[in-house]
Amino acid sequence: MCGITAYVGSDDAVDNLLTTLTNLEYRGYDSAGVALLDGSDLDVRKREGETDRLKEAVSEHPPSGPIGIGHTRWSTHGPPSDANAHPHTDCHGRVAVVHNGIIENYETLRDDLRARGHEFTSDTDSEVVPHLISERLAAGSDPETAFRESIAQLEGSYAIAAVIRGEDAVFATRSGSPLVVGLGETANYLASDVPAFLEFTDRVIHLDDGDFAVVRPDDVRLTDVDGHAVHRAPDTVEWTDGDADKSGYNHYMHKEIHEQPVALRQTVRGRTDPTGDGVVFEEFPPGSFDDVREVVFVACGTSYHAALYGQAMLRRRGVPATAALASEFATEPHPVDEGTLVVAVTQSGETADTLAAMRAVADTPARTLAVTNVVGSTAAREADDALFIRAGPEIGVAATKTFSSQVATLGLLAERLRLDNDPDATPDEAFLDGLQAIPEALESILGDHHAERVANAYGAKESYFFIGRGVGFPVSLEGALKFKEITYEHAEGFAAGELKHGPLALVTDNSVVTAVFTGQNDEKTLHNVREVQSRGAPVVAIAPESATEVRRAADETIEIPDAHPELSGLLSNVVLQLFSYHAAELRGRPIDKPRNLAKSVTVE
Numbered sequence: 343m344c345g346i347t348a349y350v351g352s353d354d355a356v357d358n359l360l361t362t363l364t365n366l367e368y369r370g371y372d373s374a375g376v377a378l379l380d381g382s383d384l385d386v387r388k389r390e391g392e393t394d395r396l397k398e399a400v401s402e403h404p405p406s407g408p409i410g411i412g413h414t415r416w417s418t419h420g421p422p423s424d425a426n427a428h429p430h431t432d433c434h435g436r437v438a439v440v441h442n443g444i445i446e447n448y449e450t451l452r453d454d455l456r457a458r459g460h461e462f463t464s465d466t467d468s469e470v471v472p473h474l475i476s477e478r479l480a481a482g483s484d485p486e487t488a489f490r491e492s493i494a495q496l497e498g499s500y501a502i503a504a505v506i507r508g509e510d511a512v513f514a515t516r517s518g519s520p521l522v523v524g525l526g527e528t529a530n531y532l533a534s535d536v537p538a539f540l541e542f543t544d545r546v547i548h549l550d551d552g553d554f555a556v557v558r559p560d561d562v563r564l565t566d567v568d569g570h571a572v573h574r575a576p577d578t579v580e581w582t583d584g585d586a587d588k589s590g591y592n593h594y595m596h597k598e599i600h601e602q603p604v605a606l607r608q609t610v611r612g613r614t615d616p617t618g619d620g621v622v623f624e625e626f627p628p629g630s631f632d633d634v635r636e637v638v639f640v641a642c643g644t645s646y647h648a649a650l651y652g653q654a655m656l657r658r659r660g661v662p663a664t665a666a667l668a669s670e671f672a673t674e675p676h677p678v679d680e681g682t683l684v685v686a687v688t689q690s691g692e693t694a695d696t697l698a699a700m701r702a703v704a705d706t707p708a709r710t711l712a713v714t715n716v717v718g719s720t721a722a723r724e725a726d727d728a729l730f731i732r733a734g735p736e737i738g739v740a741a742t743k744t745f746s747s748q749v750a751t752l753g754l755l756a757e758r759l760r761l762d763n764d765p766d767a768t769p770d771e772a773f774l775d776g777l778q779a780i781p782e783a784l785e786s787i788l789g790d791h792h793a794e795r796v797a798n799a800y801g802a803k804e805s806y807f808f809i810g811r812g813v814g815f816p817v818s819l820e821g822a823l824k825f826k827e828i829t830y831e832h833a834e835g836f837a838a839g840e841l842k843h844g845p846l847a848l849v850t851d852n853s854v855v856t857a858v859f860t861g862q863n864d865e866k867t868l869h870n871v872r873e874v875q876s877r878g879a880p881v882v883a884i885a886p887e888s889a890t891e892v893r894r895a896a897d898e899t900i901e902i903p904d905a906h907p908e909l910s911g912l913l914s915n916v917v918l919q920l921f922s923y924h925a926a927e928l929r930g931r932p933i934d935k936p937r938n939l940a941k942s943v944t945v946e
């Protein structure tokens with residue numbers, strides 16, 4: 343949510359900033375802006391809309407200077423507009439600031455600043471920051487101290503970068519919102535996420551909350567809020583530049599759907615040992631979870647659906663498990679004790695609701711584990727332990743490949759927990775072999791155009807329902823989320839058996855019901871299909887090849903290869919991703935940038 347970038351080097355910063363901002367557009371696209379510093383000149387340009395509008399606006403007379411900051415916005419305070427776009431400046435145009443997060447005490451700060459003669463030009467919470475810095479400079483503080491003194495007045499969550507006329511540096515800090523430094527050969531960078539500058543460097547320093555950075559062309563200095571030096575070792579990111587481009591696809595989402603066989607191979611590689619330890623996690627030798635008596639998942643959106651899938655896999659293995667919505671858990675936490683493993687499932691590792699849920703149990707004896715895609719993310723660092731899903735960077739706002747890698751990781755974790763809890767248990771070879779077989783099965787689904795044909799055939803309905811049972815239930819919820827998110831059509835997911843308890847009233851011949859079959863309890867779901875058909879709605883089934891009964895009953899069947907029944911939902915889910923993708927394409931929707939949304943939701 344909101345992307346921040348900065349360039350500090352010897353070349354003109356503007357091209358670099360426009361590139362890194364484009365790379366970060368998945369974090370927000372309501373407006374974009376840059377501030378370029380050239381000695382004593384500070385040039386700020388900003389525009390409502392996507393980065394392309396900013397590029398057009400600066401193309402004739404680009405701002406120049408070797409130091410700059412940039413911002414792409416997802417609005418929280420004030421609607422998208424030129425005035426509310428970042429960077430924001432003080433009254434004298436001496437300081438420019440970009441901010442991601444929410445400053446909770448901004449009204450008090452703004453009232454006080456106004457009373458002292460400051461004038462404001464936007465509705466944002468962020469605009470108080472340059473005015474505060476300006477005041478500290480006027481009071482005689484040196485720029486670095488002025489920055490730290492100003493930040494110390496803020497309450498809330500923030501990643502902030504600032505430039506000050508006459509200073510050859512970017513001043514930055516974070517608290518609750520992500521910020522990473524990129525170390526280049528001839529320049530240094532700052533960004534909310536690594537993919538912003540991955541084409542320029544893979545050497546990074548992940549800042550911690552409370553860190554302050556002064557980034558110069560040939561030096562990066564870190565301190566705490568009192569100015570004491572802080573040391574953080576640089577990391578080398580394993581992702582490559584090619585991971586973060588579209589590689590010939592029209593949309594990141596389509597590319598990432600097609601990357602799933604590769605992503606899943608990476609997730610599972612080296613982690614299964616069906617005739618030995620069962621599951622091999624480098625980080626967790628056998629026995630690491632032998633004191634876990636129950637698992638509580640906390641997660642949001644797609645990750646919550648992966649957690650529901652994980653809950654089913656654990657319960658089938660006799661391990662009590664509950665998936666909780668992180669936003670609810672944060673304010674109404676479940677009772678936990680030393681036998682509870684609280685698993686935060688979060689692709690980005692930066693989702694504010696999920697971090698709040700983790701923090702809600704921080705002072706309890708429960709153990710926390712982050713299951714995440716991003717090494718160095720806040721969740722990975724705040725949890726007691728981290729398990730990485732290894733899906734590679736995901737740029738499309740709609741999560742796709744990370745859902746698959748999350749489910750595969752949670753399946754492995756479920757198996758590890760079962761083995762750790764029962765010294766006599768032996769590995770479930772069928773499940774582990776089944777997991778290894780999923781990438782190949784996915785390849786055959788990705789080469790098939792049936793989902794596209796069905797999306798076209800049922801393109802003009804009023805409502806889209808998705809039903810399933812067992813692991814087909816979270817897949818139905820996920821299918822509906824993906825469909826509404828990128829097509830903007832009314833879509834809902836239900837447990838198949840629940841439909842007759844109310845939602846059936848919505849089903850008419852102007853709806854289409856997609857039913858997910860997994861090879862388990864299919865006959866019950868077939869009853870539900872018939873209930874729907876007798877209300878006039880066509881049914882599209884997604885079913886294993888061997889499910890001949892289903893083929894006979896449904897109006898249309900998209901076949902998936904036969905797979906381990908616990909894993910067949912991974913295959914159906916990819917069919918649903920393709921169904922949503924093509925339905926959105928048919929409607930001409932901005933698939934990678936759905937309205938009102940952004941990847942990495944860093945506000946509660």
Ligand code: F6R
Nearest residue numbers: 643644645688689690693740741
């Ligand atoms: C939907 C989607 C969101 C995220 C949710 C949690 O396609 O991407 O629902 O799943 O915002 O994000 P993470 O997994 O980063 O915590």
